[in-house]
Amino acid sequence: MFGGGGDSRRMKKMMNQMGVDMEEIEGVEEVVIKTGTKEIVIDDADVNSIEAQGQKTYQVVGESRERSRVDDEDVSLVAEQADVDEDDAREALKTTDRDLAAAIESLE
Incomplete structure (x- = not known):
């Protein structure tokens, strides 16, 4: 992360010495940040855990x-209403940007 061998060790x-502990988390497959309306997905991410003054940061x-x-609840x-399985309902909601009426209509 910090460059070539000796520099990263230093x-x-x-x-x-400053009380900061940094550790790479191995084998991360996916990191997901969820908000009310969207998810930010980071595949094959490089993740470091940094602990300083009792606070852990990633x-x-x-x-x-x-x-x-x-x-x-919207999926259900x-x-x-459209008499379909939840996978089809979820996909319709994604396609219609979470518009319930449009999703139901698209499945009929």
Whole structure:
């Protein structure tokens, strides 16, 4: 993360002396940040855990993409009204940008 071999070791040593502990989290497959209306997904992310003064912080580096977040209650309602399974209802809601009426109509 900090460059070639010796520099990263020296940087880590300096951070430890300042009471900052940094550790790479191995094998991360996906990081998801959820908001009320969307999810930001970072696949194959490089993640570091940094602890300083009793506070833990995560550093995430990678390519991100956004996807619409669909409420489970909306999925159930659309599935019931359109008489389809929940996977089809969820997909219809994503396609219609979470518009319940449009999702139901698209499934009829």
